[in-house]
Amino acid sequence: MVGNKQIVLKDYVKGFLKESDLILKTSDVELNIPGGCNGAVLVKNLYLSCDPYMRGRMVKMEGSYIDSFTPGEVIVGYGVAKIVDSSNPNFKKGDLIWGMTGWEEYSLIKSTEAIFKIPSLDVPLSFYTGILGMAGMTAYVGFYEICSPKKGEIVFVSAASGAVGQLVGQFAKLFGCYVVGSAGSQDKVDLLKNKFGFDDAFNYKEEPDIDAAIKRYFPDGIDIYFENVGGKMLEGVLPNMRSRGRIAGCGMISQYNLEKQDATRNLIYLILKQIRMQGFLVFDYFHLYPKYLEMVLPLIQEGKLAYVEDIVEGIEAAPAALVGLFSGKNVGKQVVAVAQD
Structure with missing residues (x-):
């Protein structure tokens, strides 16, 4: 059992997003898959992606392409993580993945349809929150x-x-x-x-x-x-x-x-x-991801694509980083470094 810092939505948001709309709390988590969670993975989150679309999930909305966040619960978004336990045969302990995860230090991902395994490539892991994600x-x-x-x-x-x-x-x-x-x-x-x-x-x-x-x-x-x-x-x-x-x-x-x-x-x-x-x-286009990698990886490796990240350290900095998107404080891709691999 370890402590798990989490970012929780205080309540549905009206007007401009404020840091106070997002609460930092700590809960306990066991570093193994609970019984009955077949096909799940437990991950240690390394990087979290700050994306403008997340603001739309902070209001109660029906008929959207994605569900609203629930007040009092951990918000979710794209991130890069390392698997610490797995009950899914397609993923094993130690694998690196990117995809939808919680804004917390450790996340139990019950549905693995929205996560992708990261191959052994000579590129920064944080790239999978952006240019490779x-x-x-x-x-x-x-x-x-x-x-x-x-x-x-x-x-x-x-x-x-x-x-x-x-x-x-x-x-x-x-x-x-x-x-x-x-x-x-x-x-x-x-x-x-x-x-x-x-x-x-x-x-x-x-x-x-x-x-x-x-x-x-x-x-x-x-x-x-x-x-x-x-x-x-x-x-x-x-x-x-x-x-x-x-x-x-x-x-x-x-x-x-x-x-x-x-x-x-x-x-x-x-x-x-x-x-x-x-x-x-x-x-709707993730089936094209292999085709995209085939195009973009050589461009990165040959230095034909420039890419700028704005990385803040620690999950405590996540609310300010997300809020800053809407006033243009970030320069390049806004990323939160939760932990080192």
């Missing part, structure tokens, strides 16, 4: 599967310095596209241009007129928009899309903390310009 798959699916890019097209990525956006921009450049990104600080703009190789980038917080800014950066229009923000950014993009442009609806972080979502203007351009806008959930 859900974020990487999201960028891959959104750009290649949803947007069907063509060489030479003009691509715009919002929230471009985040876990997904930084990869979308680089995939687009490698594919032969012209790429512009938006971010929330000059340091992030510099990162997009100097490290990730974007052709151009702008700080949306310094633009009093988003419509005018988009016209300035895209005088010939946009073929592909990778949507991470929503709200005013989407309104500004729509009139500036080219005929038969494509929009991948990945996320809308500007709306997640609002009790009443903003109405979106300019939707008429979906018709006038025959734009295809498609939302997607990466969970």
